[in-house]
Amino acid sequence: MAISNAPLWPFVPVAGWSRRFVRAKGSYLYDDTGRAVLDAGGGAIVINVGHCRDAVIAATAQAMQQLTYVTPPFETPERTMLVSKLRDNWLPRGIERVHLSSGGSEAMDAAMRLARQSHVAAGRPERRKFIGREIAYHGTTLTTLAAGDHAARRQGLETLFPDILRVPACYPLRAPGGRFDPDCGAQAAAALEALILKQGPETIAAFIAEPIVGSSGGAIVPPDDYWPAVRDICDRHGVYIIADEVMTGFGRTGRNFAADHWQLVPDIIVSGKGLAGGYMPIVGVFARDEVVLPLEDAGWPLMFYTYGAHPAACAAAHAVLTILEEEKLVARVAGLEPEFRAMLEDKLKDHPHIAEIRGQGLLWAVEIVRDRETLARFDEAAQITAKVVAAALERDVLLYPGGTGSQRDIVCMGPPFIVTEAELARIADTLCTAIDVATGRKPGP
Ligand SMILES: Cc1ncc(COP(=O)(O)O)c(C=O)c1O
Structure with missing residues (x-):
């Protein structure tokens, strides 16, 4: 059999996305070591009623x-x-x-x-x-x-x-x-x-x-x-x-x-x-x-x-x-919105690198900047978004990276509609820690 150096998966490797997930239930993914990861991005903002119902x-x-x-x-x-x-x-x-x-x-x-x-x-x-x-x-x-x-x-x-x-x-x-x-x-x-x-x-x-x-x-x-x-x-x-x-x-x-x-x-x-x-x-x-x-x-x-x-x-x-x-989940999403907003604001409103916390329902994002007065962004090479997502994943919370390259340092959240309030608090807390790690305010990982 031919020996190949090509990765088995994915087609082109993505830095930081190296966990192997083998099963899922509710709001959690489980990797091959059995660790549970809170699916705070619902994959690519897809999961709504939860996994494997x-x-x-x-x-x-x-x-x-x-x-x-x-x-x-x-x-x-x-x-x-x-x-x-x-x-x-x-x-x-x-x-x-x-x-x-x-x-x-x-x-x-x-x-x-x-x-x-x-x-x-x-x-x-x-x-x-x-x-x-x-x-x-x-x-x-x-x-x-x-x-x-x-x-x-x-x-x-x-x-x-x-x-x-x-x-x-x-x-x-x-x-x-x-x-x-x-x-x-x-x-x-x-x-x-x-x-x-x-x-x-x-x-x-x-x-x-x-x-x-x-x-x-x-x-x-x-x-x-x-x-x-x-x-x-x-x-x-x-x-x-x-x-x-x-x-x-x-x-x-x-x-x-x-x-x-x-x-x-x-x-x-x-x-x-x-x-x-x-x-x-x-x-x-x-x-x-x-x-x-x-x-x-x-x-x-x-x-x-x-x-x-x-x-x-x-x-x-x-x-x-x-x-x-x-399960009246759309109304639940609307009901959770003010609570999640308050949790995110409590953690990040005065953060020196947060330009805005924004969203509606259970679609949320933060925009991270180098200077919140001028809204100047970090250099693209600093890879802030990737670092935030990686630092959160280290802590078993999966966020979704956003931005377009020129529009950057956007981290998105879109948890399943069945997410609990305690889990939302954990997402806000982990996001804050991950931003501190990525921007050098806290040592990683
Ligand atoms: C707003 C919007 N339009 C279109 C698409 C493309 O969808 P797909 O990846 O299923 O082709 C996406 C995917 O993220 C999206 O967010």
């Missing part, structure tokens, strides 16, 4: 006993049950069409295809331009990387991207008018309208944004006037809104969708990490009827992915949503 496993197994695979356009009981539940209990009124893929990147790509095909089929072929925002991540296909603004993940690929326009993020901490400028929402919305007018409204297909920015920015919540203003602008100019709620949907921020905080009804919502809570790969593209009807009338499919709407994934998602409903 019998009801989800049983529903998934049962679906697999019934049916191995059938191409996505065919009805199966798992597919129709899931879509009924989504329409009855989860999706905003007016959003009725459900397309299912197996990952967020694929789903965002499908949403962009849908927006473009909808305009073309409706007789608006000139609407071909998309507008994304700075500090955004929408996935790793070439089109979704182009729509986002994640410097680290775009490296070496720039020549391959389609042209996508970009407006500033709505980022209160670093608002152009100064820290927490109350006009920053209105200004960011005005920048969007100015770009639409400059380009010609009749050429714009869609505006793509996360209603609350996930890990690329670190739980950036816009002021309350931002999304209503954006909805108004997009309505006036016939521009679809594609809300990327891959990370924020299904209760993560204390509402079904982050858009619900502002009664925003997008034209297309993409959401999925929480849809099956990590049990199976499934992400939804949810659209208003008016967006889909032109394709239907033209006889165009929205081409499926082979593994989209897999019956076992639909069954897992249905079981996860049932747990969220029966």
